[in-house]
Amino acid sequence: MQPSLGPFSHVYSTVGNIGSIAQFPCTDSSYTILVFGRGSTLFLSGAFSFQVLYGCISVNGFLFTSGRFNASNFTTVSIPHGHLPASFSICNELSTEEVHIERIQSRLREFVNDSKGILPFIEEYQPVAILLVKLEMDIVSRFVKQQSQYLLNIFSRVGTQLGPNLFCMNAAESGEGNNVNSSWSVKNVESLQMLEDSYRDVLLRIGKVLETESCCVIQTVGNKGVGKSTMCRYLLNSLNSRSTPEICKVFLLDLDPSFSNSYFFGSNNIAVDSDSFLKLAELLIQRFIDYESASESSGEKCVLIVNTPGWIEDLGYDLMLKIINSVKPNILVCIDKIGNGINFEVPMHLQKITMRIRLNCEFPQLPPLGNSALLRNFLVIGYLAQTFRRFKPRLPSVGMGLRLSDTLASYRVPFRSISVYTHPEILHIEDHLILNVLNCSFVALCKVDDGFERCFERRPLLADNSLPSRLLLCRRGTDCADNGPSPNRNEKSLEGDGIIELNAGSADEMRTLPLRCIGFGLIRAINLERKLFYIITPVEQRKLGQVDVLALGHCLNTPELVFPTNPYTEAVPYLVELSNKNIGERHKKLFSPLRVITGAKRALHARLMQMGATQVTAHLQKRIRHN
Incomplete structure (x- = not known):
């Protein structure tokens, strides 16, 4: 059974929001309807799928427009605990002030018996957007949950439960924000909204660069786990669904070594062979430079987003400087965590192009998922x-x-x-x-x-x-x-600072x-x-x-x-x-099948090999003295 909040229950977002959100149960318990009032935002996690029936909704920066119900139009979401929830926000500028009641009723007719019960909410909080959520877990999430069920519950309840595997992480009206199993705290919601605001600032900076340049290159730097990949996804979503300031082609260079998508590096540790890692990165940068040259002649604008690994200490710092020198970004986004861990030290000559995002290490509070x-x-x-x-x-x-x-x-x-x-x-x-x-x-x-x-x-x-x-x-x-030569988008290369x-x-x-x-x-x-x-x-x-x-x-x-x-x-x-x-x-x-070799056997083998090498060395020394 779908846990229902009642036919007209409200889930209020009390922080940084002037609007509200209502959950409307459906006749089929495998669906639920969420109605977004003006200026409202909801943070959702779990395993579900959705489509927009009315209005416009931005999901982690990507803009979804409305249409008639189509069973093949669902977008699948799978966010286990330990990951930041997805941000669902009504797009006020694209949602019309004039509400088409007949259109809303026709699109809700096959899901609810009486759609008139929601009209008072629509009239009070217009413009509105209507989201249809399918509460069934997709087959991929189902398999992952099944295989890990004896290890941990990856879709455990965090926040307010809106469905079997659908959780709302907004601060609840009840004031139980300190209980992570019932709702999130006010500071958690504030930190998520501040993150989105900082992402929008980066988008505005990209727009300003594209007003005068045909290409904009953004590179992220920061320690492990500070949210570089999250920011890159948000920028990609926004740029691919909006014209900022005009239509442009967007590229992503993801330098995470463990799961290659272009060139096979073959290890999850850059230190194993940093020279080869840098060389493969150069090949990808050169491909973008070739495309940039062709686009510039045709008057087409393009954006490159570079996501970097979190190795920024010792040799990793030198490697990051080499990557920056090769990429030559227009915007360098440095994400720091205040009071926790090591932050990237930006060289003086890069300060002018650097944007800093400073995070509070205490928020948002996420339950740990694993190493x-x-x-x-x-x-x-x-x-x-x-x-x-x-x-x-x-x-x-x-x-x-x-x-x-x-x-x-x-x-x-x-x-x-x-x-x-x-x-x-x-x-x-x-x-x-x-x-x-x-x-x-x-x-x-x-x-x-x-x-x-x-x-x-x-x-x-x-x-x-x-x-x-x-x-x-x-x-x-x-x-x-x-x-070919080492990639160089400009004749001038960066100098100084090692x-x-x-x-x-x-x-x-x-x-x-x-x-x-x-x-x-x-x-x-x-x-x-x-x-x-x-x-x-x-x-x-x-x-x-x-x-x-x-x-x-x-x-x-x-x-x-x-x-x-x-x-x-x-x-x-x-x-x-x-x-x-x-x-x-x-x-x-x-x-012949491979046999399992325990750590004790490997240690014994290593000692025997070491003893053998010592005996060979002693034998050679004896022969030298004899000669």
């Missing part, structure tokens, strides 16, 4: 669970769980059409073990970028042409395509290959007899034709929550057994 590794696992699970939407499998009966690994259709990829790339940190894996490592692994689906074909070589596993080939970076000095100039060079100066990332997938099984990989991925089939490399990253492991059982307590599941007993001894190791 960065757990958040990354949820991100991977949510990504793979999108496959349910693409294949639309038969849903299990009530009480039965969704199973990703053994119910969804998988793509069959022949060995001969694919190469295997392993990150330099795990390059030591021997050929006869590579398929065991790939089995049930989370891999990037890549292709070699145009112009870099001569930078690598393909070597068949075990010198067997029927097996996949390994993709290896050519040695230094090998003839390799030049990737900025190290970026040296132009070719791809053979990197430890990693410039692999274009098409998407990600899970290798569900490997059939050695039929020479096939079985891969589950949400990537569209028309794009999969470009994939010719399976890239295995460093510390980008398959979350155990993907599987119905814990894969680390037994042999890895879905290994194809050896049925042909006459296979050669050389290839039999390919069928």
Whole structure:
């Protein structure tokens, strides 16, 4: 049953709001209607979907206009606890003062028996906007919640409950703001509204730059967890749904290394290979510069938003200065947390282009969801669970769980059409073990970028042409395509304050290959007899034709929550057994399952290796003395 606030209950937003919001229950308990009065804002979290039936509503900066009900027009929202809620605000300037009562009644007719009960509220708080909310959890959120149910409840109640998985985080009239399970405090709401105000200030600054320039580049800097990605999403939403000050093309350069979308970096730690990380970033910047030059000649305006990692200490600070020197932003947005953590120290020569957003470290108060590794696992699970939407499998009966690994259709990829790339940190894996490592692994689906074909070589596993080939970076000095000069949008470069100039060079100066990332997938099984990989991925089939490399990253492991059982307590599941007993001894190791090695065994192995190295050194010293 939908928890109802009554046929005409109000959810008042008492801070920074002159309007109010009413919840109106529907005849079908899987829906509810929210009516926004003038100037009202609501902060929602949970798992639900929505569409606008009347007026205009801004959701995290993106403008949604109204239309007749259409079952395919729902926008899905999934915000687990620990994340900032979504801001739903009526757009007063686009909502008409004149209320079309007949239009409202016609659009509400199929959801409520008597729509006249809401007319007094509309007359008092016009202009209004009407939001239809579907309270059912989408299949992706359902799978993630199911897989993590023994770990934590990711959609637990925070604030006022408006539906089974719909929560309002505004300060309630009851004065119970100090109880996080009933409502949010006044200071929480104030902090969220101050955040939105600061985002709007950045948008105004972008508009001023575009009045005189054809291109505006905005870069965010700040420590981990200060909200750089949240701000970038808000700016993207606003710029893509509004003309500021005129229509322009918007680009995002996301330098988060753990989940590549353009080039495959292959690690969640920039310190593993900061030179290659910077080189891949340069390649993306150069692509934008090429587009900017073409747009300038055609009179088209463009905006680039650069989201940077949160590593700003020690070597990370030097790396950030290099990125700034390469990007050359018009606006540098520095997000600081007052009284908590380390903030980015902006060099003196960048102060003129810097906007500072200062956050109170105490608010908003969010219940913790987990560390960065757990958040990354949820991100991977949510990504793979999108496959349910693409294949639309038969849903299990009530009480039965969704199973990703053994119910969804998988793509069959022949060995001969694919190469295997392993990150330099795990390059030591021997050929006869590579398929065991790939089995049930989370891999990037890549292709070699145009112009870099001569930078690598393909070597068949075990010198067997029927097996996949390994993709290896050519040695230094090998003839390799030049990737062009270091990007420079202006002839003048930034100087001073210890900025190290970026040296132009070719791809053979990197430890990693410039692999274009098409998407990600899970290798569900490997059939050695039929020479096939079985891969589950949400990537569209028309794009999969470009994939010719399976890239295995460093510390980008398959979350155990993907599987119905814990894969680390037994042999890895879905290994194809050896049925042909006459296979050669050389290839039999390919069928051997990987064994679980405990930390104690690894420590013992390390001590033995160290003892062996010590004995070899002593033996060499003895030979030298003897000679």
